[in-house]
Amino acid sequence: MPELPPVDQLTYEQAFAELEKILAEIETEQRSLEETMALYERGQALVQHCANLLDKAELKVRQLSGEELVDYNPPD
């Protein structure tokens, strides 16, 4: 297995895509116990990471200003 990036550096999309891949792999292919457990642990970390992102994310809002993207400030 190639070196994987740390789970907490992944975006939700990346983490979710990897989770899908792991599930597809361990559900369709016979793998050694060691490989399965490594995939399982990685998968559970991905699940946790995704759930954390959903729970803790702050909506990031910007707005167009001319040709620029600037921070959005809600009107008072």
Add this chain to the structure above:
Amino acid sequence: MDAFPFLQPVPLTVTELTRYLRQLIEGDAAMQDVWVAGEVSNLSRPGSGHVYFTLKDSNAALRCVIWRSTAQRLRLSLQDGQAIEAHGYVGVYEAGGQYQLYTDAVRLAGEGLLFQEFLRLKARLEAEGLFDPARKRPIPARPRRIGIVTSPTGAALQDMLNTLRRRYPIVEVVVAPTPVQGEEAPGGIVAALADINRLAHPDVILLARGGGSIEDLWAFNDEAVARAIAASPAPVITGVGHETDFTIADFASDLRAPTPTAAAELATPNRADLLADLDQRSRRMERVARDVISRERWSLEERRGRLERASPISRVRSERQRLDEISFRLGAAMMHSLQLQRARIEGVRTRLAALSPLAILERGYALVSHKADGRLVTRVGQVSPGDALDVRVSDGSFAVHADGEASS
């Protein structure tokens, strides 16, 4: 006095007459679905919630009623002196002896023309294929970036942001501010759609505006806006006005939402669903891991059994067992052979016993032997007169001397 009392027609009661008129009016299809233009006067809103007014023009007046449930849904707030168009059916209020317009919709005078214009534009764009379902692009299930084209100060924007925050806070939002009503709105919306696609590359765009009058929403019935929506590289979800408002923009968009909030909902998965989905995936992984562990455990168990069977201790044990077995078989064989021998000996002894000379003596025969040397006498010639002999019979022997001549 009455010359022909029997010819006097029977009078109708007031009720009968009124009912007759009511049937006449209410049976006329043209009176059941009618728009009437006039000016509002004598507007009254009693505590019942129903609304009463008179529509008049320079020559006539028409009583109008709006029931409470309908009045609550009206977008237009009626005022005395307002020029409006009212829609409904004409019926008769029997108790008051009045015919009146039971009103279910009102609009400002002139909106009828706008509506005609709306229908013509819609038909033209439809014929051109701009609203073709095949043109509609799918809305991505989990967008990374959402573009919002709306007024920066409207409540609609806050509604959408709150909805996105609640449902899918990991999405990135880019707002392209534009006026959404008035002269500048159509051009602003067209430019905002182009800019947001070019500068932010959103996965989906929400084009939205809160509720308002038909004039307020008119920018969304603009041809250039409809074409800009159809030309947008990113799919567009419209959420304009209220549920009952349909604009040209709604027809041109990839997905029509009834309100701005609903547009934000249609653009995003729900966090609760996502968490449930993650939970389900986690359990699927757990199941696979458990299966693999039990598969490995079984396989380990099986190998342990094989290993045990091959171990030295087990060898010794099984050798000992073999030895025990052999020694048992040996013992058994010896016993058998012993018994066999014993039986043979017994047989021989019986036969021997039958051949014993003693047994013959028993039958009256005697053995004669020389006293001197024990030689048995089996021939006449072996004995001379005067020889000392032993005669042996079954229970002992006695001595004799030979005295006569031999005879044969």
